[in-house]
Amino acid sequence: MPWFVTLFGRDSLTVSYQNMAVAEGFARGALKRLAEHQAQERDDQRDAQPGKIMHEIRFGELALAHFHKVPFTPFYATADATILYLIVLSETYRWTGNVELLKEYRAVAEKCLHWIDHYGDIDGDGFQEYKSFSPYHYDNVGWKDAGDAVVYADGTPVKQPKGLCELQGYVYDAKTRMAEVFTALGEQEQAQALQQQAQTLKQRFNQKFWMEDEGCFAFGLDPDKKQITSVASNAGQCLWSGIADQDKAERTARRLLQEDMWSGWGIRTLSRNNAAYNPFAYQRGPIWPQDNGIIADGFKRYGLAQEANRIIRGIFDAIERFDAYRPPEVFAGVQRAGEVDFPILYPAGANIPQAWATGSIFHMLRTILGLRADAPHKRLYVHPTLPNWLPDITLHHLRVGSCSITLRFWQQGDQSHWEVLEMQANRGTAQQDMIQVMDEEG
Incomplete structure (x- = not known):
């Protein structure tokens, strides 16, 4: 405090997605504020290119006023915020059914798509890469943004440009979703083009990034377009996006649950077998609740409900042991054991509370219950797979479209069941606009 109390692109968009089922206002605010700061021209000092969504902004004396000593006015050193903006715009539409929202941000979305294809793909090979053009030179601008976060299997750092695996998944998801958005706007030709681009990317990704010997997706591609063969949690996020083929998704899930990656509290950011592994390093071995929530969601997407619940149970067990049930942004990747049944804190000091760590709780509950909104078509899909440690849960005032819904879920034997306890609509909502669960x- 107060360094992190400001607007961050990646963080605000992630929190918006995590909390869509409980507070879609986060998304409305993030979409609006980030659109206001979308880059309009190239500015290498701030790592800005036309259409790019910012990383962070500062208002202090060093940034503004007389000094202009730091570039955060705003700063654009992020490889993923521009892509995540499209995902959150789509998700907000799915939960609210508000087509006016799509019209309002259509131009912003088109600029995001242009940035993805022309600046996010530096060498034009169809994959996303990042490279810093700023004299401030951030080595890593994915969600793992520590300077030493991206390493080869022998522990040596990877030079720029770097094409991380999850960035490809984000683009696949974003273009698939934007095809849906342009269909809703009546622009079928644009929708078909985006859908085709997404499918081409998926096919090429599963060929280029797959490591058969590891049974897992590579961390990324290095400057020579060779695989970064480290086993890292980033591979799990590829399941969240849906870019993975089914068989590769299942094998990746099994690989991430092996002992070098699975700590008992969650999935580590980097394999314990990697020469650079350190359970106390920021992103080379500890556990991030937000990362694990995304991975669990991906497991569930591919029908791996038990595996998803295993991750969620580990994170929930850790949260239960932290003061006031507040999950830190990161905690150590030390192996859980009978005599040390307590998650070890990150020694350098982790933010507590922290937005996307807290948001991961709501994200993981949504995963267990299998909530998927389709408000434009007046539907809410549910697919509960309750574990035995959460046999009964009731959600009150779940907002989908113009309706507020109360749902109860419970486990009976090996099966999960659900029922609608109450549904209320906003005044003036017609019967045909009620949500079907x-x-x-x-």
């Missing part, structure tokens, strides 16, 4: 599996 239905099983994801039909």
